[in-house]
Amino acid sequence: MTPEKNKIGSLPAVRRLPTYLHLLRSFSESGREMVSSTHIAEKLKIEPIQVRKDLAITGIEGKPKVGYYIPALIDAIETFLGWNNTTDAFLVGVGNLGSALLGYEGFRKHGLKIVAAFDADDSRVGQVIGDVEVLPIHKLSDLAMRMHVPMGVIAVPAESAQSVADAMVLGGIQAIWNFAPRSLDVPDGVVVQNEDLASGLAVLSVKLARTREIRETAGTMLPAGNGG
Amino acid sequence: MTPEKNKIGSLPAVRRLPTYLHLLRSFSESGREMVSSTHIAEKLKIEPIQVRKDLAITGIEGKPKVGYYIPALIDAIETFLGWNNTTDAFLVGVGNLGSALLGYEGFRKHGLKIVAAFDADDSRVGQVIGDVEVLPIHKLSDLAMRMHVPMGVIAVPAESAQSVADAMVLGGIQAIWNFAPRSLDVPDGVVVQNEDLASGLAVLSVKLARTREIRETAGTMLPAGNGG
Structure with missing residues (x-):
């Protein structure tokens, strides 16, 4: 088959x-x-x-x-x-989350190689995080085009995410992994995967509330002394 | 309704x-x-x-x-x-990902307050990351019990995750948010939410491959000059 x-x-x-x-x-x-x-x-x-x-x-x-x-x-x-081949990616935003993503060695196992990082904050430009140098954001489109980079990772705050996505699209990037908590407008043919850490927390919160309800209901029927 | x-x-x-x-x-x-x-x-x-x-x-x-x-x-x-109330949580593992989670201010908006962090590495104990002091891992169960902490966040490597989960369960923690790439054995009544960053990447990889297939098929039918 x-x-x-x-x-x-x-x-x-x-x-x-x-x-x-x-x-x-x-x-x-x-x-x-x-x-x-x-x-x-x-x-x-x-x-x-x-x-x-x-x-x-x-x-x-x-x-x-x-x-x-x-x-x-x-x-x-x-x-x-497609993880037996390596896909090159650019990452934008080297704050807490971006730095963690750069330092996460598991991605190589998953065929993702972050080849350059970018930030709008001049004080971060020039830093080296996990083998990768941080470049100024205005270089992104040009470099993406020249290096034929297919994937971009967005780890900037919500308010900057759309302009970063626009720069990625301009540079010919075809797939965007978006960690900013907002949806992006991209042309047809560009794929976006939104990653929201709050989604997992939402599921866990609801499961926890449900467990507590069950526990409280059951608790009223338990003999005393069972709680020690 | x-x-x-x-x-x-x-x-x-x-x-x-x-x-x-x-x-x-x-x-x-x-x-x-x-x-x-x-x-x-x-x-x-x-x-x-x-x-x-x-x-x-x-x-x-x-x-x-x-x-x-x-x-x-x-x-x-x-x-x-349940995000209009605050849930206290312990976080274990202050490597790249754990530090990023500690520094992520969005969680407060989602009703999650990380009240203490733990690590097995002595060189990290005593550090303060985003308002929270890093404590030695052996104090976890006792402190969780005394502080009635309902939630635990696991950000350690796969091989240590089960022992951290055991310590959390021993301390009475009822909900575990697991960022380690392995499943955990916990008793009934304890809920686990596995968070695997690779899941989002998997979806994006498959979407990208699909887009490329479509593009290649379409490309053979496009008139020359359309690519400029």
């Missing part, structure tokens, strides 16, 4: 692929060769049918009673995500 | 609520009072029906031809997420 060329797979499944990769790599490092969807499901606390559906988007299916051959599955996921 | 007490709403909808909040707050700052679901949908590039369904989980419905009263909608979202 080959992956369907005209589908990108459901986005929630794509979002989960890195989690499968982490797990499969840790199996691989411990010398394991085969794994069943049931075992993956247990480890990740999801349903086995979900595992099989998610992994099928890479074109790989497990064999009944045998499961997946781990090296082939890792390879299929990396190929599907 | 009141929110249904026994539902937490669909998780994708909950994930999108912060995005609505950002937008509504920016409307509110510019003096606007009413907004239609169509206008919100245009700004966020999603379908109006999706907007109405997402916002309905907060218990608020827009009025036909009038839309939503913005202050009430902001209030409903914040109440639904």
